[in-house]
Amino acid sequence: MCDRETLTRSLYFRHACKRFDPERKLPEADLRFILEAARLAPSAFGMEAWRFLVIRDPELKATLRPVCWDQPQITECSDLVxxxxxxxxxxxxxxxSAMFRRRGLSEEATRAYIRRYEEYIGKLHSIQGWVAKQCYIAADHMMVYASLIGVDSCPIEGFEPRKVDKILGLDRKKERSVLLLPLGYRLQEPREKKRRPFEEVVTFL
Ligand SMILES: Cc1cc2nc3c(=O)[nH]c(=O)nc-3n(C[C@H](O)[C@H](O)[C@H](O)COP(=O)(O)O)c2cc1C
Incomplete structure (x- = not known):
């Protein structure tokens, strides 16, 4: 396990990287480590309702950029998740059912889980919103673990999901893009981190 000092350094190292060095590519092992962090992220009921596309093809990145608010990270990053x-x-x-059955619980316990799950998702306002929440957790796992190995990232919500999904040839009835995560190496040092004070955002009761 890491010591607090190392982890704190990583918290300050991570920032929403605006300009990546287009010449620097992520080593395959580092990329896989970051994607493994996503795969191992927690999800409600353990549903893992996510998939990660890794875009490396410069032409595809260039096609995506205009529908991503023309953000330079899309084309300048090493890998676009x-x-x-x-x-x-x-x-x-x-x-x-398969996701619950893989836990290897008794039939009775499995059925109880499934019932509770069905009741829960039946009451959800938006399945898409719920699934997106899980994806954000996976995204954060990637950002945190990337920063721990000195890799920069930038969560990107500034894009047109329908257009992105069309370019990627997705069946929107099955899956939809939620967040983009360019990975790579910073071109310049970030500005000082701005955050509200600890006392303002944390209350001990
Ligand atoms: C869900 C989400 C969406 C974001 N979308 C964008 C984006 O489209 N483009 C961008 O440059 N930054 C984006 N950001 C980055 C935030 O602006 C940034 O995290 C925030 O200003 C704090 O700065 P820091 O991450 O550098 O500490 C996004 C952040 C989050 C969490």
Whole structure:
């Protein structure tokens, strides 16, 4: 495990990187480490309703950039991770039953889980919103673990999901882009971190 000092340094190292050095590519092992952090992220009911597309092709990045508010990170990063929320699978009994069955619990306990799950998702306002929340957790896992190995990132919500999904050839009934996460190395040092004071955002009761 890491000591607090190392982890604090990493908290300050991580920032929303605006300009990546287009010449620097991520080593394959580092990219895989970051994606593994996403795969191991927690998700509600353990549904893992996500998929990660890793875009490296410069032409595809260039096609995506105009529908991503023309943000330079899209084309300048080493690897562009597109986090997809799998909206269909969470409502598919075959999928979610298998996700509960893999736990190896008794039949009775498994059925109870499934019942509770069905009741829960039946009451959800928006399945898409719920799935997106899980994807953001996976995104944060990637950002945190990337920073621990000196890799920069930038969460990007500034894009047109329908257009991105069309370019990527996604079936929007099944899965949709939720967040983009360019990875790479900073071109310049970030500005000083601005945050509200600890006492203002934390209350001990
Ligand atoms: C969900 C989400 C969406 C964001 N979308 C963008 C974006 O489209 N473009 C961008 O440059 N930064 C984006 N940001 C980065 C934030 O602006 C940034 O995290 C915030 O200003 C704090 O700065 P820091 O991360 O450098 O500490 C996004 C952050 C989050 C969490």
């Amino acid at each position: 597109v986090i997809l929320g799998q909206i269909a699978s969470v409502a598919d009994p075959e999928y979610y």
